[in-house]
Amino acid sequence: MNRIILLGPPGAGKGTQAKLLSQELGIPHLSTGEMLRAAAAQGTELGRRAEAFMSQGKLVPDELVLGILRARLESSDTRRGFILDGYPRNVAQAESLVEITPIDHVLYFEIPEGVLVERLSQRRNCPTCGTVYNLVTQPPKVPGRCDRDGTPLVQRSDDTEEAVRTRLRVYREVTLPLLDQYRRQGRLRTVSASGSVDEVAARVRAALA
Numbered sequence: 001m002n003r004i005i006l007l008g009p010p011g012a013g014k015g016t017q018a019k020l021l022s023q024e025l026g027i028p029h030l031s032t033g034e035m036l037r038a039a040a041a042q043g044t045e046l047g048r049r050a051e052a053f054m055s056q057g058k059l060v061p062d063e064l065v066l067g068i069l070r071a072r073l074e075s076s077d078t079r080r081g082f083i084l085d086g087y088p089r090n091v092a093q094a095e096s097l098v099e100i101t102p103i104d105h106v107l108y109f110e111i112p113e114g115v116l117v118e119r120l121s122q123r124r125n126c127p128t129c130g131t132v133y134n135l136v137t138q139p140p141k142v143p144g145r146c147d148r149d150g151t152p153l154v155q156r157s158d159d160t161e162e163a164v165r166t167r168l169r170v171y172r173e174v175t176l177p178l179l180d181q182y183r184r185q186g187r188l189r190t191v192s193a194s195g196s197v198d199e200v201a202a203r204v205r206a207a208l209a
């Protein structure tokens, strides 16, 4: 089965590859970041609490994220597999996940830090349909507008220089140790996330074969 975890630093291209893979394999893309941003946009209690952490680049408390993920994993569309993007992010989350579902593949997107900062500073999102652009590598056809619905593109509130610095620090301190855990279990496959979207997609497919 294809129950897949994508691990990697902010801006490595996990979301971009997860969307492609989701279409190709016909399984849902479960991004905890997108779930939390949707809750924040709806103004729910959980969303308001999460937004305070997210805008600073800090991790949202484990119990809030686990609750939202557990509910999503109970949907019937995850029965044939799923792509988990952004979870787990620390050792405690990995332990909680073991109790909810088995995992078949763990892919780690490896990329130099300088490339991440460049990608994140140029990222723009469509607030209506969620399409992600990059002003340099994947620009919209009409500047500033979504190709699909014409909505003005926005920059994520955690793509500011300060929040990106915090996200990278949090990643190094609490998410990187997870890699060792999966490596020790012999489950981690490393994919180079440098190069074009198509090049990375080909490596992802090879790693899952």
Ligand code: AP5
Pocket (backbone or CB within 6 Å): 008, 009, 010, 011, 012, 013, 014, 015, 016, 017, 031, 032, 033, 034, 036, 053, 054, 055, 057, 058, 059, 060, 061, 062, 065, 085, 086, 087, 088, 089, 093, 119, 120, 122, 123, 124, 132, 133, 134, 135, 137, 138, 158, 167, 193, 194, 195, 196, 197, 198, 200
């Ligand atoms: P989340 O939404 O998960 O953000 P992230 O992990 O920081 O990852 P990003 O979405 O920034 O990057 P990505 O790797 O998906 O890159 P993308 O494909 O967009 O989390 C956000 C926040 O939510 C967290 O900080 C935390 O507060 C909270 N949160 C989420 N999950 C949590 C959890 N489990 N526990 C606690 N808190 C949690 O690509 C980036 C850019 O590069 C785009 O512009 C794209 O077009 C471009 N690009 C992609 N691939 C390429 C390529 N190959 N070549 C050139 N450009 C490329």
